[in-house]
Amino acid sequence: MREDGTVTGIPVRDRLVDAALELFDERGYEQTTADDIADRAGVGRTTLFRHYRSKEDVIFPDHDRLLAAVKDRLATSSADTAIVAVTEAVRLVLLRYVEEDGRARRRYALTSRISTLRDREIASVARYQRLFREFIAEWMGPAPGAALRAELMAAAVVSAHNHVLRRWLRRDTTEPAAELDAAMAQVVALFAGPEPAAGAAGPDGGNGVGNGLGNGVGNGSGGNGNGGTAVIVLHDQRDPEYVAAAIRRALQEA
Amino acid sequence: MREDGTVTGIPVRDRLVDAALELFDERGYEQTTADDIADRAGVGRTTLFRHYRSKEDVIFPDHDRLLAAVKDRLATSSADTAIVAVTEAVRLVLLRYVEEDGRARRRYALTSRISTLRDREIASVARYQRLFREFIAEWMGPAPGAALRAELMAAAVVSAHNHVLRRWLRRDTTEPAAELDAAMAQVVALFAGPEPAAGAAGPDGGNGVGNGLGNGVGNGSGGNGNGGTAVIVLHDQRDPEYVAAAIRRALQEA
DNA sequence: AAGCCGAGCGGTACTGAGTACCATTGTGAC
């Protein structure tokens, strides 16, 4: 037992988060002062602001670190693995939320009610979107219309992520990772289709899986070791179910 | 001449905006207090907060009113004019900015530098996006996958708007309205194409390519008619080249 | 053992945003 009555060995940072979430639930966000949180956590107000930049910060995860991780993942990619990099990077973000589980859901309950917090969350999301936009734009090159296309694609990627994340937060799904794959597939399909008339700037680049029907197949591989991810885009006139079945069979046999 | 020395008949609200923009330019946003702004405008601090909810609010336009206008425009539309409604609604927003001209550009200069203000702007944009999302979702109905599709489309619409707006703010274009039309056309083209293959949206329901190694395979495809596109995301530990070869073979045989 | 040192913490005091309340003034209606 410590002098101040606290019994736990729980780190100060975590005690603060717990205290904040409890108090926000009990009396609401606005009605909870920084002093309240610090008191409940058994520390001084100064200590709170030493660990978190602001009152809001307490309940938001380390976006900085995750943002850096995403940036890293995007950076380690060659031109023909760009789509894979994006897919895995966005997956990274989703999984981080899923890991948090309870805490993520409590935060969601708060951001749904308190506009201040919702705005804060939105601002965070925008930073991810910016990262994706810059990456995709660079990948696409300076072709005319590429800037807009990159922006649209980044927005789509982030939206797909948010859509799935919210479904998981609301318990509408228990397999967020799989749904993210599906959603991302839809995003890629959206952009893999008709190019914007002029500059082709597309993902086709000779590595197409020449099946004689489709044209482009961006195939990346997570490459180095763990959990390879492959994204395959193909244009095929035949029944997609039929094609999917064929691929399924091929993978089982392989 | 008035008692307080002010010579103008300019409304208080406008004087405050001018004062704020001047001061933010002169000493920066953080270094300008609410008192400074009020003093410069020749009014009391109380009056400032009577006209604007916060210090930030002073330089942001009436998003509430514009938001309402957008909502109205969307509301007055039948099912088959939905796309027109969206296009005109987003045009409404762009034109409002263009009307502001100088003030919009000064605000842009500020939001580019000050993260607090940028976040605020982003939060505003998100409200428009939400409006569009809700409208589009209702328009699309409860079809499976429609929710995601609506979210993607709303994000695309807003991104297209922002893209053109920023180009205009940076003086990269002198015909924002025309560019917006072009951008919106691109957005519509994007979504007019391949529908997301009937039930295939989710990886559940049996269409998951259960190869026993990867877990999720999302398949979005264009079933109906025009050049079907299929996108496959798979997680597979094996050599990607090997997997690709297997798929290639399967497609040729199929 | 005594001294030293750095990290983590608590307390106090300050600035500034935003709110509540009250007093004042100007303006038009009657």
Place this chain on the structure above:
DNA sequence: GTCACAATGGTACTCAGTACCGCTCGGCTT
């Protein structure tokens, strides 16, 4: 004239966030 009302100004308060100082504790050297 005065009554009503709207707009303003001033004062005082709460609270977030910052700056600064002093304390304590554990580990380390000598």
